[in-house]
Amino acid sequence: DAGVTQSPTHLIKTRGQQVTLRCSPISGHKSVSWYQQVLGQGPQFIFQYYEKEERGRGNFPDRFSARQFPNYSSELNVNALLLGDSALYLCASSFGFGNAYEQYFGPGTRLTVT
Amino acid sequence: GENVEQHPSTLSVQEGDSAVIKCTYSDSASNYFPWYKQELGKGPQLIIDIRSNVGEKKDQRIAVTLNKTAKHFSLHITETQPEDSAVYFCAASVSGGGADGLTFGKGTHLIIQP
Numbered sequence: 001d002a003g004v005t006q007s008p009t010h011l012i013k014t015r016g017q018q019v020t021l022r023c024s025p026i027s028g029h030k031s032v033s034w035y036q037q038v039l040g041q042g043p044q045f046i047f048q049y050y051e052k053e054e055r056g057r058g059n060f061p062d063r064f065s066a067r068q069f070p071n072y073s074s075e076l077n078v079n080a081l082l083l084g085d086s087a088l089y090l091c092a093s094s095f096g097f098g099n100a101y102e103q104y105f106g107p108g109t110r111l112t113v114t
Numbered sequence: 115g116e117n118v119e120q121h122p123s124t125l126s127v128q129e130g131d132s133a134v135i136k137c138t139y140s141d142s143a144s145n146y147f148p149w150y151k152q153e154l155g156k157g158p159q160l161i162i163d164i165r166s167n168v169g170e171k172k173d174q175r176i177a178v179t180l181n182k183t184a185k186h187f188s189l190h191i192t193e194t195q196p197e198d199s200a201v202y203f204c205a206a207s208v209s210g211g212g213a214d215g216l217t218f219g220k221g222t223h224l225i226i227q228p
């Protein structure tokens with residue numbers, strides 16, 4: 001069975017640009033969460049979506065936005081990129097909303113902002 | 115919000131010995147505690163989790179213990195093998211892993227010496 005998939009694998013952008021990252025959850029999973037992992041740190045929660053609605057938001061600026069599509073895939077958008085946005089962006093999927101359901105992570109998208 | 119502290123940051127053990135990683139959390143409302151293993155260039159992999167209604171859980175060579183009174187939980191790996199070398203993250207969830215997401219520790223780099 002396919003796990004969580006993310007695209008692209010790597011991305012290089014210039015400061016001030018905008019970026020869109022994509023995630024496809026495990027088949028049958030209806031919830032997608034996004035995390036940012038800076039080198040040497042643990043992942044930090046950005047958003048969770050369930051049934052196409054935002055259910056949670058971490059402490060990130062409004063430059064970060066996301067959405068979930070009817071097929072449960074998701075996009076994370078970051079506007080006006082800063083050097084500090086360079087990180088591994090992880091998508092996690094779960095069957096439902098709430099911690100009764102385990103979260104499974106994809107391989108991530110490595111974003112480098114120059 | 116929730117804060118998770120993880121120790122040690124690096125742990126080196128001889129192959130065949132046991133390894134113990136400890137985490138503390140701040141919010142007494144947390145009720146879900148997963149552990150993830152992250153290998154170089156990959157996303158975090160869920161290896162075991164525990165919920166607040168149990169004190170210990172085992173899965174082959176891996177066990178997790180939870181002390182809600184002291185607000186700490188630990189990962190125990192017995193009979194360590196070279197393939198156990200990786201970065202391990204503990205996490206805690208307050209409301210349900212949704213609205214607040216998972217809060218991660220900073221990680222422990224486990225090195226298995228042959």
